[in-house]
Amino acid sequence: MNPVLAAVLVIGAAGLLMLIVAHWLEQRAAPPRELDERARAEVRAALDHDGLVTSVRIYRERTGSGLLDAYEAVRRIARDRR
Incomplete structure (x- = not known):
């Protein structure tokens, strides 16, 4: 087998496993x-x-949410206050 092909297959398999x-x-x-x-x-x-960034940070610290989920939740909180 071609050594380059073998290396590509090994790297691909390792990536898939990861x-x-x-x-x-x-x-x-x-x-x-x-x-x-x-x-x-x-x-x-x-x-x-403090603004949106600090609010998202606080939300993430309190809930363990990811960045996007926290951002969307804080935007909903801000929208519901209006």
């Missing part, structure tokens, strides 16, 4: 927690005084 393991680990992760009323008030206060 994707499978990453997916498995993600599925085992704990689901994000919900915000309690105190944390929701903290996010609202951060929206008023």
